[in-house]
Amino acid sequence: MSTPAITVLMPVHNAEEHIREAIESILVQTFTDFELLIVDDGSTDSTRDIVRSYNDPRIKLVKNTKNRGTVHVLNQGIELARGKYIARMDADDISLPQRLEKQFAFMERNPSIGISGTAMRLIKKGKLKNTRKQPCTNEELKIQLLFGTCFFHPTVILRTDLAKTHPYPDNLVYTQDYNYWTNLADKTQFANLDETLLHFRTHQTQISHTKAGLQISNARTIRTAYLQKLFGHCSDKEIDIHHQLAENKDNIDLEETKAWIEKLIKLNNKSNTFLSTIFINEMAKKWWFICRKNSGSGKKALKTYHSSYLHTLYHPEKKKYLKFLLKCYIAQQFNRQK
CATH class of the missing domain: 3.90.550.10 (Spore Coat Polysaccharide Biosynthesis Protein SpsA; Chain A)
Structure with a gap:
């Protein structure tokens, strides 16, 4: 045969x-x-x-x-x-x-x-x-x-x-x-x-x-192990932020997330795990996607997005950025009326 x-x-x-x-x-x-x-x-x-x-x-x-x-x-x-x-x-x-x-x-x-x-x-x-x-x-x-x-x-x-x-x-x-x-x-x-x-x-x-619940729980276990294998010990708070970022949550603290992404970049620069130019570009994409997901927090999301140097390293399509702007302003008006 x-x-x-x-x-x-x-x-x-x-x-x-x-x-x-x-x-x-x-x-x-x-x-x-x-x-x-x-x-x-x-x-x-x-x-x-x-x-x-x-x-x-x-x-x-x-x-x-x-x-x-x-x-x-x-x-x-x-x-x-x-x-x-x-x-x-x-x-x-x-x-x-x-x-x-x-x-x-x-x-x-x-x-x-x-x-x-x-x-x-x-x-x-x-x-x-x-x-x-x-x-x-x-x-x-x-x-x-x-x-x-x-x-x-x-x-x-x-x-x-x-x-x-x-x-x-x-x-x-x-x-x-x-x-x-x-x-x-x-x-x-x-x-x-x-x-x-x-x-x-x-x-x-x-x-x-x-099996969504068990799948999420197991994915978190795998993600934590891989993260710490590459970059060493992370605090429980940092790991929680990382999971929320990975799961594209729409109620995440963007200031804490910004600090964590920027720390990840520093950790990678120190360890040389990934080529710096590629890693920072991928993190800039993550920053854009999570800010866009959290447009419901209004102008705060827009301000926080622009407060990180990462926004200059990844440029979304103009149409998507304008949609993000619009959603932030609409959310701002809605939140005021609550």
């Missing part, structure tokens, strides 16, 4: 509603040297029957008698993967036809990159909506990890030898991707393609809806 170039790893559980679309989006790929490894995690619906209905030797179905959870299934798939690369795929998403071809070519051209992902477009109630993107370069992505995940999990491709050496951590469930990327950050280079190669389906049964 020949070894495929890519193992497409698809964990499934009670996925009968959309799995046909997911499977067929892989079978029609322009890149054909793959195996589609479907690990069924104890489904009780017709998922397995649907998978068996395809007469394609590239499809490999593994059946678990009990539901053991996503991390277990992912690591089970990694153990069984035969391809040089592992491409992730979920049972309710759609890979665009050139996804594997473009990701394979990118990884072959860039042997130092261990993991890469792509942009994705959302599917909501059966209709295509907005496009989501992450940063593209290694430095930007590892800075992004200070605040949250840096890849869209179903879009990633990674080197199989890396995955077999470093499988998914089995703690902190429902945040296994964020946990994984922070664990791998010092072991390999990251990248993203600035191209939409997957359509991601959103629905109310996703973990982000059903």
